[in-house]
Amino acid sequence: MGAKTPAATAGDIAAGRLEADEYAANFSDSHPPLTLQQSLVESDRCYFCYDAPCIQACPTGIDIPSFIHKVATGNVKGAAHDILKQNIMGAVCARVCPTEVLCEGACVRNSQEHKPVAIGALQRYATDALFASGEQLFKAGLSTGKRVAVVGGGPAGLSCAHRLAMLGHAVTVFEARPKLGGLNEYGVAAYKVTNDIAQREVDYLLAVGNIQVQGGKALGRDISLAQLRKDFHAVFVGAGLGAVNSLGVDEGGLSGVHDAVKYIETLRQTKDLSRLPVGRRVVVIGGGMTAIDIACQTKRLGAEDVTMIYRRGPEQMGASEKEQDWAQVNGVRIKHWTRPVGLLSSNGQVTGVELEYTKLDDSGRLAGTGERYTVAADMVFKAIGQVLVKDPFDENGRLLLDMRDGRIAIDDERRTSVPGVWAGGDCVAGGQDLTVAAVEDGKLAALSIDKSFKSAAKR
Amino acid sequence: MADLSSTFLGIRSPNPFWLASAPPTDKAYNVNRAFEVGWGGVVWKTLGEDPPIVNVSGPRYGVLHNTARQLIGFNNIELITDRPLGVNLEEIRQVKRDWPDRAVVVSLMVPCEEHAWKTILPMVEDTGADGVELNFGCPHGMSERGMGSAVGQVPEYVQMVARWCKEFSKLPVIVKLTPNVTNILGPARAAKQGGADAVSLINTISAIMHVDLDLMTPSPHVDGHGAHGGYCGPAVKPVALRMVGEIARDPDCAGLPISAIGGITTWRDAAEFMALGATNVQVCTAAMTFGFKIVEDMIDGLSNWMDEKGYAHASQFIGKAVPKFVNWEYLNLKYAVKARIDQSLCIQCGRCYIACEDTSHQAIFKEKNGQRHFEVNDKECVGCNLCVAVCPVENCITLEELPSGSIDPRTGERVGGYANWTTHPNNPAAKPQEESATSQ
Numbered sequence: 001m002g003a004k005t006p007a008a009t010a011g012d013i014a015a016g017r018l019e020a021d022e023y024a025a026n027f028s029d030s031h032p033p034l035t036l037q038q039s040l041v042e043s044d045r046c047y048f049c050y051d052a053p054c055i056q057a058c059p060t061g062i063d064i065p066s067f068i069h070k071v072a073t074g075n076v077k078g079a080a081h082d083i084l085k086q087n088i089m090g091a092v093c094a095r096v097c098p099t100e101v102l103c104e105g106a107c108v109r110n111s112q113e114h115k116p117v118a119i120g121a122l123q124r125y126a127t128d129a130l131f132a133s134g135e136q137l138f139k140a141g142l143s144t145g146k147r148v149a150v151v152g153g154g155p156a157g158l159s160c161a162h163r164l165a166m167l168g169h170a171v172t173v174f175e176a177r178p179k180l181g182g183l184n185e186y187g188v189a190a191y192k193v194t195n196d197i198a199q200r201e202v203d204y205l206l207a208v209g210n211i212q213v214q215g216g217k218a219l220g221r222d223i224s225l226a227q228l229r230k231d232f233h234a235v236f237v238g239a240g241l242g243a244v245n246s247l248g249v250d251e252g253g254l255s256g257v258h259d260a261v262k263y264i265e266t267l268r269q270t271k272d273l274s275r276l277p278v279g280r281r282v283v284v285i286g287g288g289m290t291a292i293d294i295a296c297q298t299k300r301l302g303a304e305d306v307t308m309i310y311r312r313g314p315e316q317m318g319a320s321e322k323e324q325d326w327a328q329v330n331g332v333r334i335k336h337w338t339r340p341v342g343l344l345s346s347n348g349q350v351t352g353v354e355l356e357y358t359k360l361d362d363s364g365r366l367a368g369t370g371e372r373y374t375v376a377a378d379m380v381f382k383a384i385g386q387v388l389v390k391d392p393f394d395e396n397g398r399l400l401l402d403m404r405d406g407r408i409a410i411d412d413e414r415r416t417s418v419p420g421v422w423a424g425g426d427c428v429a430g431g432q433d434l435t436v437a438a439v440e441d442g443k444l445a446a447l448s449i450d451k452s453f454k455s456a457a458k459r
Numbered sequence: 460m461a462d463l464s465s466t467f468l469g470i471r472s473p474n475p476f477w478l479a480s481a482p483p484t485d486k487a488y489n490v491n492r493a494f495e496v497g498w499g500g501v502v503w504k505t506l507g508e509d510p511p512i513v514n515v516s517g518p519r520y521g522v523l524h525n526t527a528r529q530l531i532g533f534n535n536i537e538l539i540t541d542r543p544l545g546v547n548l549e550e551i552r553q554v555k556r557d558w559p560d561r562a563v564v565v566s567l568m569v570p571c572e573e574h575a576w577k578t579i580l581p582m583v584e585d586t587g588a589d590g591v592e593l594n595f596g597c598p599h600g601m602s603e604r605g606m607g608s609a610v611g612q613v614p615e616y617v618q619m620v621a622r623w624c625k626e627f628s629k630l631p632v633i634v635k636l637t638p639n640v641t642n643i644l645g646p647a648r649a650a651k652q653g654g655a656d657a658v659s660l661i662n663t664i665s666a667i668m669h670v671d672l673d674l675m676t677p678s679p680h681v682d683g684h685g686a687h688g689g690y691c692g693p694a695v696k697p698v699a700l701r702m703v704g705e706i707a708r709d710p711d712c713a714g715l716p717i718s719a720i721g722g723i724t725t726w727r728d729a730a731e732f733m734a735l736g737a738t739n740v741q742v743c744t745a746a747m748t749f750g751f752k753i754v755e756d757m758i759d760g761l762s763n764w765m766d767e768k769g770y771a772h773a774s775q776f777i778g779k780a781v782p783k784f785v786n787w788e789y790l791n792l793k794y795a796v797k798a799r800i801d802q803s804l805c806i807q808c809g810r811c812y813i814a815c816e817d818t819s820h821q822a823i824f825k826e827k828n829g830q831r832h833f834e835v836n837d838k839e840c841v842g843c844n845l846c847v848a849v850c851p852v853e854n855c856i857t858l859e860e861l862p863s864g865s866i867d868p869r870t871g872e873r874v875g876g877y878a879n880w881t882t883h884p885n886n887p888a889a890k891p892q893e894e895s896a897t898s899q
Contacts, residue, residue, distance in 0.1 A: 037528065044526040047851050050809030050825070072526050108806040112852060 011256060011349040012280035012378045017302025023273045026300035030191040030326075031095075031121070039125045043072035046117045049108055054119060057106035059432070059440045060087035064103055068122055080130035081137050083123055087443075088138075088162045089155050091131065091201045092184045093436045094123035095192045098289070100322040102436070131200055140210035141168030146453050149174065149232040151219050154182020155435045156238030156425025158205055159442030160449075165210040167450045172232070173211060176218035180206075182240055182425075184435060186265040189293040191300070220392025225400055229420055234449045237401075237408065237416070237423040238442060242389035244382055247285060249342050256350035257343065260284065260294040260383035267297060279379030282306045283353045284332075285340055286383030288318030294381045296330040306332045307375055311339040311358050311366060335375075339366075344374060352376045388427050404429040413448035414441050422449060461765035462772045463758065465499060467716060467739050468631035468656045470589040472499035472562040475773060476729065476757050479659075479720050479741035480504050480566035480592060480635070483751075485540055487550035491557070496751040497758060500562025502633075502659075502741060505539035505594045506547050506583070507568050508575065512538045512600075517681030521668030521688060533692035533744045534668045538600045539568050544582070552586040563587075564633065568594040568606050571616055573623055580628040590631035593620060593655075595646070596662020598639050598689050608662065611637035614649035621653025633718060636660040636702075638695075643702045648711045658706060659718035659741060661699045663689025692744040696722030700735055704784045707736025724753075726760030733773060734780040788880040795867045795874045796842035796858040798822070798835045804855035807831055811846035811856060819845050837868040 018026070034042060046068040054064040063082050070079035083090040099105070099120040107116030130137070146169045150157040153175035161171040179185050184198040206213070217223050219239055228235045244259040251257055256279065270276045278301040284291050287310035299306045310317055313336050314324060327334060337358045344352035352374045361367040388407050393400045402409040402417035407429040410416055414424045424431075424441025431437050465475040477500040478484050478493055485504040493501060514537055523532030540547055555563045565588045569575035583591055594601075595611030602609040610616045617634060624632045634650035636643060638661040650658050665687050671678040677685025699721020706712045719737030723729050724745040732740050745753050770776050800811065800823075812823045812833050822839035823846065826832055835846075842858055850856045861867055863875030881890050 040526050040528065047808045047810060049807075050813035051831075052809075053807065053831075108808045111806045112804075 011346075011351070013256065013277045014280070015277040016274045017278065017280075018274070020274060022302075027190050027194070027273060029194045030189075033128060034118070034121050034125045039071055039122060042118050042122055043068045045109065046072075047108060053106035053108060054103040054117075057102045058086075059102070059434070059436045060090075060093075060443065061440075062086040062090070062103075062123075064119055067126060068117065068119070071122055071126055076126050076129040077133070077135065077137075079126035083126060084130075084137060087436065087439050088159055088205050089184070089201055089435065089439045090123055091127035091204075092155075092188075092193060092198055093439065094120050094127060095197065096184070096188050097434065097436050098320045098323065101320050131204060136204070136207055138162070138166055138208045140165045140208050143170065143210075144168040144453065146170065146233045147172070147231075148449060149228040149235045150238065151223070151225075151228070151235065152182065152238035152240055152425065152427075153177075153180035153202075153213065154238055154240050154425055154438065155184060156427075156438035156442040156445075157182070157236065158202065159439040160236045160238065160422075160424065160446045161211045161442075162205050162208055163443050163446030164449060165208050167446065169210070169233075169450070169453070171211045173213045174217040174219070174223055174228075175213065175215050176221075178215060180213065180215075182238075182438075186268055187261060187290070187293075188268075188435075189264070189297055190268055191297075218392075225393065225421070226395070229418075233420070233453065235421045236414075236442070236445050236449070237421065237427060238425040238438065239388075239392070239427045241386035241426045243387045245385045245387055247340055247382055247384065249340055251343065252345070253348075254343060254345050254350045255348055256378060257380045258382070260286070260290050260381040261386065263381065264290070264294060264297065267301075273301060276301060278303050279377065280304050281375075281377050282379045282381065283375055283377040284308045284381045284383055285353070286310065286381075286385070287312070287316070288383060288385065289323060291381075291383035292319045292323045292327050292332075294383055295327055295332040298379070298381075299330050299332055303379075306330075307377075308332055308334045309338055309340060309353065309355060309375075310334065310336050313337060339368065341368070341372065343380065350377060350380050353380055386426070407431075412444075413451075414445035415448060461762045461770060463762055463765075465739050465773065467562070467718060468590060468633070470500070470562045470564065470631060471560070472739070473497075473560060474499035474754075474758055474761075475733070475739035476754050477501060477562060477564075477718070477739060477741045478746060479743040480594065481743040481747075482535075482537060483743060483746050486542065486547075487554050490550075490554050490563075493746075493751045493754075494554075494558045494561050496754055498561070498751065498754050499739075500564065500589075502564045502566050502592050503547070503551055503588070505566040505568045505597070506544055506579070507539045507606075508570070508579070509544045511541045511543055514538055514541050515681050518679035521679050523668060523692070523694060530744075530748050531692060532668070532690060532694035533747070534666050534688040534690045535663070536599050536686055536688040539566075539594070539597070544579075548582055548586050551583075551588055555587045555589070562589050564590040564592050566592045566594050566635070568597065568601060571605060571610055571620060576620065576623045577627045580624060580630070584628055584630055588630070590633060590656075591624065591628065592633040592635050592659060593624060594635050594662075595620075596635045596637035596660075598637060598663055598665040599687055608637035608639050608665075611635075611646055611662070612640055614645040617646045618649040618653035621650050621655040625654040631656045633657045633659050635662055635720075637662045638698060638702055638721075639665050643705055644709055644712070647706045647709070647715070651712055651715045655715075657716040657718060657738075658712075659720055660706070661695065661702055661721045663691045664695055664698065666690030691722065692748075693722045693724055696728060700731065703732055703737055704735040704781065707778060707781045708784055724748075726757045726764065729757060730761060730764060730776070731780075733777045735784065736778045736781045738773075738777060790879060791877050792880065792883060793874060793876045793878050795861045795870075797837050797840045797861060798842065798844075798846050798856055799859045800833055800835060800846075800856050801854070802832075802834075804852050805833060806852055806855075807833070808851060809833060810849045810851065814845050814849045819843060839869060841869065 048065045067079040067082035103119045104116040150161045150173045180202045181198040282298045282303045284295045341356045342354040356368040357371045408423045422445040425438035463474040480502040484501045519537045521534035597607030601607035634655040669678040717737045719732035720741040729740045812825045815823045824834045847856045861874045
């Protein structure tokens with residue numbers, strides 16, 4: 001990961017900082033798959049708990065002890081079925097889930113030896129084996145004659161589409177971008193989802209049949225909620241989040257200041273990473289998973305110094321402890337209790353970030369201490385959360401769907417305030433902003449949609 | 460430091476750990492390596508008549524792994540030595556000369572005919588070997604030819620051959636018993652009546668390890684077919700312990716020394732067999748799994764344990780557990796235990812609960828005040844030990860004895876005193892109290 005750039009000058013942003021093999025190594029699988037032998041040893045560690053805490057901790061409710069037992073007995077297909085019937089995106093979730101705060105965090109092995117069963121790795125083992133076999137475990141249900149529009153081909157939308165197809169409903173997925181997969185394809189650090197797993201998973205999912213995809217269709221531009229409600233028996237909105245929060249300082253249109261999600265999107269779609277320019281000195285503002293992903297990936301692209309700026313302490317960071325450790329293993333410096341108060345620039349190019357130390361005041365609110373310092377930067381990334389773009393839901397200044405905390409309000413079944421419209425994934429309020437949670441939203445919405453069709457038929 | 464030196468039938472060895480007659484003792488090269496590491500003795504791999512037998516060139520060994528690929532059971536279809544008798548005898552002579560302080564016993568298997576034994580015994584005696592072990596146990600390959608377990612399964616043959624051996628040789632005679640019998644006491648008593656000086660057991664158990672579900676053949680196979688073999692290793696230890704104990708407590712076998720064999724892998728295994736009546740132990744699978752070095756832990760493990768327990772010599776604990784090995788009818792029915800779950804160790808896996816709930820006595824509560832919590836219900840607990848068996852945490856669940864005089868909440872009966880099945884009112888064959896007491 002060594003940088004070989006000569007002395008720093010302002011705006012030192014360059015491509016090709018590394019040798020070709022270094023790119024390959026830096027963006028290969030960060031956590032290689034288990035071997036057969038490792039899978040047997042690891043699956044043997046599962047205690048097959050009664051009413052297992054890991055199942056409770058999985059947003060999609062995968063029967064984890066059951067699938068692990070099946071890995072141990074060599075019934076890998078049965079294991080994959082256990083996983084995918086609950087979570088059709090179990091292959092990517094095995095790689096991107098913060099398992100340390102979900103299933104593995106709940107593993108009873110933690111209480112004695114602080115080393116949970118490697119559930120994520122075992123889940124990957126089982127789903128990899130299934131994909132390698134090419135066998136399709138699911139099939140579309142007998143046609144019910146019902147048509148459902150799914151807006152957004154990310155984890156929520158695809159999960160919803162797959163479940164609806166299995167229940168016999170005809171699904172049309174509308175996706176604004178060229179590829180399906182949402183953040184699995186356009187977000188998430190590249191080294192977590194190598195070997196085109198996001199697309200392979202999409203292909204597996206679509207192979208169930210009865211799902212039509214309309215690419216290049218954006219809500220509010222090419223399609224409207226009102227029209228979809230007319231054309232389909234039900235609509236599911238899984239549109240994700242479109243905009244990035246602003247820093248709250250004057251960004252002044254400076255060159256070198258980027259949205260982390262946009263840069264990651266570009267990185268994920270760049271075949272030859274040696275052509276992707278990266279700053280010599282990088283500052284990342286934010287403390288979530290996206291902040292970690294951008295920090296580590298710029299470091300792995302050859303940035304010499306990468307500093308993460310977070311206004312509170314490690315406990316408050318959105319990124320898990322394991323993710324924070326991973327950043328530090330990658331040589332990322334994390335500055336806690338510090339916030340940006342201004343950007344430094346020269347000739348329209350950012351040159352650094354002015355920062356202020358923070359603390360909690362007597363009432364427990366975050367406050368600046370007044371003490372300031374600067375960190376030099378050729379590139380500054382904003383990774384301080386995303387917001388829902390509400391325009392598509394706006395009809396003559398009136399929002400079509402009720403909102404809560406800036407996102408779409410839903411009930412337990414993922415129903416919005418409008419009859420016939422369901423929603424899930426990052427665009428809804430109260431979620432965890434996780435792939436696995438989006439998958440569960442889509443699944444629950446599909447079940448609710450199906451239920452609504454059946455109860456309507458009875459009437 | 461405890462004295463580990465061992466004397467078995469007058470044969471001295473620096474420790475009670477011998478290598479059993481098996482591939483590790485087939486030739487001088489291996490035996491020398493074993494002695495260099497510290498093994499106390501060997502039983503040389505079984506000699507037979509010339510011309511030597513032939514072994515298959517396909518797989519000889521099959522294995523039972525646990526999921527962590529640790530070997531827990533082992534199976535072989537190897538026969539007795541496939542080297543000429545003269546070569547073996549010459550090597551035995553040299554090894555004994557080179558290692559005078561180690562035990563060198565020779566395993567023998569020749570046809571069940573008097574002249575065959577009369578011929579081979581003097582040849583063995585001439586090597587300077589310390590004794591002979593009669594292989595009446597091998598369950599595969601040789602048994603079909605009327606040798607090995609085919610002899611061991613017929614007490615009359617055992618007695619007859621033992622007598623010949625005592626007649627034609629002054630060497631100590633050990634009869635190696637096969638476990639492939641319904642009652643081990645039959646051949647054991649026959650060996651004693653035939654004049655044998657000791658028995659060793661168990662030889663291997665007839666077994667098929669696996670079936671290859673693709674080839675539909677026993678596995679491992681030799682060119683598409685599989686024969687049964689002899690099963691051994693850690694998994695057979697309980698079977699061996701029972702048989703050793705059975706002989707050790709049998710009045711008819713009283714005074715008959717036992718060399719224990721069967722899955723012995725650690726010093727602890729060895730100590731258990733000795734406590735149940737064995738004077739020394741023989742090992743094969745553990746050495747074949749880990750190499751000869753494994754004896755180092757057996758030696759200092761046993762020594763350290765003896766020091767800790769205050770045993771200066773093994774004779775102080777050999778057979779000490781034998782009087783405690785009784786038949787079921789003498790177990791105290793007035794004794795009662797209850798499972799206790801140590802909440803500070805419990806990891807909340809719930810295995811005790813589901814095992815008890817599904818398959819036993821519904822004696823474990825799964826929650827307390829709406830929280831996940833596992834606790835024993837004394838009103839239902841029969842003290843069966845299942846929860847202890849399935850609990851993954853050492854010492855988390857234990858069995859606690861109910862105090863004498865207390866009432867067992869399950870039965871409502873008073874605990875304490877002694878009463879067994881022989882006097883129980885439900886026993887149609889119950890004996891009067893006094894008689895059963897004296898038979899104790």
